[in-house]
Amino acid sequence: MRAVRLRALDAVELEDVPEPIAGLGELVIRVTAAGVCGSDRHMVSGDYPSTPPVTLGHEVEGVVVGGGPGSSLPMGTRVAIDPNISCLQCRYCRAGLFSHCTQLHAIGVDRDGGLAEMLSVPERQAYVLPASLPTGFGALCEPLACCLRAMDHAGVKPGDSVVVLGGGVIGQLLAQLARLAGARVFLATRQREKRDLAESLGAAATVDPGAVGFVEAVAGLSGLAPGGVDVALEAAGVAETFALAMDVVRRAGTVVVVGAAPKSAVVHVRPFDIFERELRVLGSHLNPLTHGRAVDLAASGQLDLAPLITRAVGLNEAPEVLMGEPKRGEIKVHVIPSS
Numbered sequence: 001m002r003a004v005r006l007r008a009l010d011a012v013e014l015e016d017v018p019e020p021i022a023g024l025g026e027l028v029i030r031v032t033a034a035g036v037c038g039s040d041r042h043m044v045s046g047d048y049p050s051t052p053p054v055t056l057g058h059e060v061e062g063v064v065v066g067g068g069p070g071s072s073l074p075m076g077t078r079v080a081i082d083p084n085i086s087c088l089q090c091r092y093c094r095a096g097l098f099s100h101c102t103q104l105h106a107i108g109v110d111r112d113g114g115l116a117e118m119l120s121v122p123e124r125q126a127y128v129l130p131a132s133l134p135t136g137f138g139a140l141c142e143p144l145a146c147c148l149r150a151m152d153h154a155g156v157k158p159g160d161s162v163v164v165l166g167g168g169v170i171g172q173l174l175a176q177l178a179r180l181a182g183a184r185v186f187l188a189t190r191q192r193e194k195r196d197l198a199e200s201l202g203a204a205a206t207v208d209p210g211a212v213g214f215v216e217a218v219a220g221l222s223g224l225a226p227g228g229v230d231v232a233l234e235a236a237g238v239a240e241t242f243a244l245a246m247d248v249v250r251r252a253g254t255v256v257v258v259g260a261a262p263k264s265a266v267v268h269v270r271p272f273d274i275f276e277r278e279l280r281v282l283g284s285h286l287n288p289l290t291h292g293r294a295v296d297l298a299a300s301g302q303l304d305l306a307p308l309i310t311r312a313v314g315l316n317e318a319p320e321v322l323m324g325e326p327k328r329g330e331i332k333v334h335v336i337p338s339s
C-alpha cells in the first residue's frame, strides 16, 4: 500500500510499504480522510519531536477493515482516531493526567499514522462515528478535541468577551466554541481571508494584530472590550501574539496558550503584571479525555466545519503539501487516500 513517510528531517516521500497487521487489541483502519497539520510541518523541519522513519498523519478517520485478537468493533464501522496513546500505568496516568504520561507516544509521530491507505491502531484509540457524518469531519475531531481542552481550561461563561489570536483551524474552532459558550468573540489574525471567514462563522469583530493600535482597538476605553477581554486564547503559536494576549486581557482575566510556539521562542513578561493584575496564565496541550465529546459535537451539527476544510488532495500530492508553506487563506488540507 502507499504511505507518506517522514524518512529523516526534511525528507518526505510517498512509498510502497507492507499493509499493517492488527496486533492484540488492535484494529486495521482503511483511511477515508487525514488532515495535514502545522505540527506535521514542524516534524518535517525538526521543530517538533518525532521518531523517523515514520508514516505521518495524526488527524485520522476511517473504516474498520480488520481486527486482532481481543478487538470487538465490527468490520465496516466508521471511526475517528485519538492519536495520543498513554500507558495508563505511570504516576501521571494514575492521576488522570493522561497527556503528561511519561510513556506518551502518538500515532503519526512515533508510530505509523494515517497519511496512508491503512493503519493499525489500538482499539481504545478509536471513537465510533455516525454513518451520516460528512467525510472529513471525523478527522477534524482531533484539532477539535484539543480546542475542547483549551475551552475547559478557559472556563468561558455566557456574556464573557473572548479574543482568539490566530486564524488557523485551531483559532477558527475556538472562536466557534467560545460563541457556543455564550461569549462575544473577537478574532485576531493578519490574513484578511481568515478574518473574513471568522466573521462569516460568527465572530462579532475581527482585527489585524499587526496593525498599529491593536491593543487599544481591543482593550482601550473605546475598544471592542473596554478595559480588556475576560479571556484571551493564543492560537497562533507565536511569541509576539502571546505578549499581545497578556496586553488585551482584563484584570483577573485568563490567558490560555493553545498554539505551539517554536521551542526556542522567548517573550518578555513582567511578573509584577501577573501578580498585580492577578492574571491566570495556562497552557493547553493535546486532547486528554475530550475526543469523545469532539465526536458528539461534530455530529450535533452545532459547529460549521465544512468551511474549515479548504481543499482535499490525494496521497501523491501530500509530500508537496507537507514540504511547502500553507497557501494564503488556507485553513485545513485533507488527504483522501482513495482519490
Ligand SMILES: [Zn+2]
Pocket: 037, 038, 039, 040, 058, 059, 142, 143
Ligand atoms: Zn495536529
Ligand SMILES: [Zn+2]
Pocket: 086, 087, 088, 089, 090, 091, 092, 093, 094, 100, 101, 102, 103, 104
Ligand atoms: Zn502513563
